[in-house]
Amino acid sequence: xxxxxxxxxxxxxxxxxxxxxxxxxxxxxxxxxxxxxxxxxxxxxxxxxxxxxxxxxxxxxxxxxxxxxxxxxxxxxxxxxxxxxxxxxxxxxxxxxxxxxxxxxxxxxxxxxxxxxxxxxxxxxxxxxxxxxxxxxxxxxxxxxxxxxxxxxxxxxxxxxxxxxxxxxxxxxxxxxxxxxxxxxxxxxxxxxxxxxxxxxxxxxxxxxxxxxxxxxxxxxxxxxxxxxxxxxxxxxxxxxxxxxxxxxxxxxxxxxxxxxxxxxxxxxxxxx
Numbered sequence: 001x002x003x004x005x006x007x008x009x010x011x012x013x014x015x016x017x018x019x020x021x022x023x024x025x026x027x028x029x030x031x032x033x034x035x036x037x038x039x040x041x042x043x044x045x046x047x048x049x050x051x052x053x054x055x056x057x058x059x060x061x062x063x064x065x066x067x068x069x070x071x072x073x074x075x076x077x078x079x080x081x082x083x084x085x086x087x088x089x090x091x092x093x094x095x096x097x098x099x100x101x102x103x104x105x106x107x108x109x110x111x112x113x114x115x116x117x118x119x120x121x122x123x124x125x126x127x128x129x130x131x132x133x134x135x136x137x138x139x140x141x142x143x144x145x146x147x148x149x150x151x152x153x154x155x156x157x158x159x160x161x162x163x164x165x166x167x168x169x170x171x172x173x174x175x176x177x178x179x180x181x182x183x184x185x186x187x188x189x190x191x192x193x194x195x196x197x198x199x200x201x202x203x204x205x206x207x208x209x210x211x212x213x214x215x216x217x218x219x220x221x222x223x224x225x226x227x228x229x230x231x232x233x234x235x236x237x238x239x240x241x242x243x244x245x246x247x248x249x250x251x252x253x254x255x256x257x258x259x260x261x262x263x264x265x266x267x268x269x270x271x272x273x
Contacts, residue, residue, distance in 0.1 A: 083154070222265030
């Protein structure tokens with residue numbers, strides 16, 4: 001029987017930018033000192049703004065290439081923990097987050113990825129989540145996963161040869177979608193993805209989707225759906241448009257603009273690959 005996971009198996013992978021001190025970690029752990037945890041910080045910076053750590057279990061990599069997916073990959077490739085929490089510098093963890101992670105993985109030791117619930121800055125659930133523990137067995141479930149909800153079994157991820165697609169995410173040509181492609185590729189290689197109905201953190205940032213206009217959004221969606229669904233990309237663009245028309249996020253007169261942008265994004269992605 002495999003040994004149970006414990007807090008020392010967890011490493012928190014934090015993506016940040018232009019930090020010169022570790023002070024930003026303090027509000028992330030309001031219930032304890034951050035040095036009580038294993039943390040790997042990837043600090044995107046330049047030679048003039050370097051970050052160091054006096055704590056042996058709080059490690060820092062100063063990275064000079066831009067892009068959130070690049071930072072995620074550097075962290076995964078240099079992590080030491082077995083269970084790696086994918087997170088940002090604006091997350092506030094719940095006091096029992098480590099126990100929640102260990103319990104979930106002890107119940108699902110074959111999982112490569114377990115997702116958890118996140119709260120918004122008002123203390124409400126960030127989005128609609130499954131009400132019970134379940135596998136991410138459908139495309140729609142996997143498409144809904146955010147990176148800050150993810151805890152991965154690093155050994156299973158690396159043995160699958162899967163990292164975040166660096167053409168997607170903040171700082172890349174396509175500013176969203178790295179999570180969707182990552183989870184899709186894990187599923188394609190028969191890795192178990194579990195959705196756990198437990199809150200582990202609060203996320204105070206505004207969702208990237210809410211900061212982009214219709215052209216930008218569907219330009220990226222065209223690329224994402226091409227990366228995942230290949231020649232069936234248009235079906236998924238159409239389904240997303242129907243959903244957003246129904247919800248009022250897209251107006252009928254914006255549909256031609258969205259379709260044109262999606263085709264442009266598809267062509268840009270194909271040219272890259």
